[in-house]
Amino acid sequence: MQVIQVRQLRKVFGPAVFGPASSAITAVDELTFDVVPGAVTGFLGPNGAGKTTTLRMILGLVAPTSGTATINGKRYADLPHPSGTVGAVLDRSGFHPARTCRDHLRLYARLGGYPDARVAEVLDLVGATSYAHRQARGLSTGMRQRLNLATALLGDPDVLLLDEPSNGLDPEGIAWLRGFLRAMAVKGRTVLVSSHVLSEAEQMVDRVVIIRNGRLVTEGLIADVTDRGSLEQAYLALTGGAA
Structure with a gap:
């Protein structure tokens, strides 16, 4: 049972680390949340909110300015067999065209x-x-999405990190993905999915982590977040109407 723990995670890009603070871009700012096994967790936020940067820090592809991101208490780089623990889809362009x-x-x-x-x-x-x-x-884009997912599943990982996995999928493919991820969660896997399609996320996820400007807005069961309306209504209220 693998738990993702993000603790006071911060990432500043630009010369401000060595120069004027006005040059800095703070992509992630003191972010703390958990992703638990047995649930599909939706990672939501406006464009530029820091979702992809956070996923890349969890995977050790970007070094945090401060804070930690661990999987069962270990950094990704310290896992004994990383690809057998975590399956990730962040980039959709890593295919040799003739292969x-x-x-x-x-x-x-x-x-x-x-x-x-x-x-x-x-x-x-x-x-x-x-x-x-x-x-x-x-x-097609949808076929590439499925091939990326197949690559991530080679090690039969307990953790899945997926950045916008429904992009390019037709309605049948989206319905399939929804069922697939839910089945993974039922098996006790830890699933974190970023998405900007709120109507789809509402049908797909059990929990949500919502961020804005790199900071946590809310996290919890989707039923609690949407107790007074749809996910879209809750999201827009929590993020100040950002789309």
Whole structure:
């Protein structure tokens, strides 16, 4: 059971670390929240609120200015087998255009030390078997989303971090993703999903963490946050009407 803990996390970009404070951009500011197993947690906030920067700090891709982001008490870099603990989808462009879906997954399976048989399993899990022979250059945005998710699942991780996973998916794909993530949570996995599509998030998540200008606005069960209306109404009220 893996818990993500973010504690007083802060990230300042720009020369202000070494120069004038007026040059600074504070992307994340004293942010604290938990992501618990057995639930899909929606990570919500306006564009530029610091969601992607926070996810990248959890994964050790960006060094925090201060504070900590840990998975079961350990930084991502200190996990014994990171890809077997955390599956992440942040970037949708990491495909060689001439490589097929199956070959892409075989390469990442070898890098992670996973058996080749796992490739067929994850292709089936994300519904990509029918186009596994196709080159990446010929994939739609939705197909790329599923291939990215398949890559993240190679290590059968207990934690999933997904940045806007429904982008490019058609209604059928979105419904599939919703059911898939809920099934992962039912199995006790820890799922953190950033999204700007509030109507979809309301159907997908069990908990929410809402931030604005890098700071926490609220966190908790979605039923508590939306006790007086829709998620969109609560979100707009909490973020001052920012879209």
